[in-house]
Amino acid sequence: MHNEHSDTHFQTRIDNGEHIEAKDYMPENYRKHLIRQMSQHAHSEVIGMQPEGNWITRAPSLRAKQILLAKIQDEGGHGLYLYSAAETLGVSRVEFIQQLQSGKAKYSSIFNYPALNWADVGAIGWLVDGAAIVNQVSLQRTSYGPYSRAMVRICKEESFHQRQGYEIMAKMMKGTKDQQAMAQDAMNRWWWPALMMFGPHDTDSPHSSDAVKWKIKRETNDELRQKFIDKTIPQAELIGLTVPDDKIKLDEKTGHYKIGPINWDEFYRVIAGNGPCNKQRLDHHIKFHEEGSWVRDAAVAYKQKHSTKELQTV
């Protein structure tokens, strides 16, 4: 009989396209990689509520406000799908929150940039959610069952996010000179960080090779980034936005756009905690987590009172 607890058997299952479920045997590093990636993904959804939340009270119309509220509620929901999927790996929610708040766990660096004006809300939806979708569509086929199922659910909801952002940008580009300048300024500030969301080049990516071998990642950072670039440049041109990269060229042979060099120094600086909003984002999370503790305590007290009553009636 085959040994179900061997890495060889595990790899055979992966190679056969099987999904791995919570109680199945998995190599320790596969588990570790998933815990890191899935919790980082969950934290990103939750921290990602902040830059946009900043604009709920200042949305330019009731329609815009309703849309933004619904989008931010989705992001919170996505964080919760992902936390619950990640918890199947044997780490508790409270540990995930502690790792986020202590800085041990990361979240996507993009959320360490500020949303300065309404055009940023458009750029975030279009570019940041757009980049996230490319990644998430690919992750629907990830080898870990609970992660894959969470991704399917998220992808169903996510395309509204990108479309509402692109609608904002298109509207501003049809507006006054000032509005057009605002949209272009937001494009200039968000384009490069959006490209960095896919992570370092494949040649410099420390976690990539195992992740591809285990089919946690189905496509590499550079493949996903290229998909995003090829989709987004024509969308920018259609509404009259200029992509802030004078080296962009369409390679007629391959049909892919070539871009100029990405400023990786900036990427690593922001990851290391020195982006414009790193401290603000974590402080905000900790503050509201602590201020909400009375709600959790009350819920627990209610449950205890309730269960004592139940016992008495038995």
Place this chain on the structure above:
Amino acid sequence: MSLDTQLDLWEVFIQSKSGLPYIHAGSVHASDNKMALQNARDIYTRRGEGTSIWVMPSKYIVASNPDDNDMLFDPSNDKVYRHPTFYVMPEGAKNI
């Protein structure tokens, strides 16, 4: 304050249309029945995904062990008489 402030874990099952089976959707954290149902509604059915929800404390789920799969899910192919094609029908028999 209690050590684990994240409340109990519940599993969520959703029926997408009347008549269809309830399918596992994910889990939520909640301290009591009512909160579990409310959280499941808010997290898993914001777009008409369901007509009915079940929630149950995760600790009550009993799951099979993947190590027992060979034994539990052996298709018993030797018991061919479990399949309708095993039986010989008289020539000309209809609607059977």
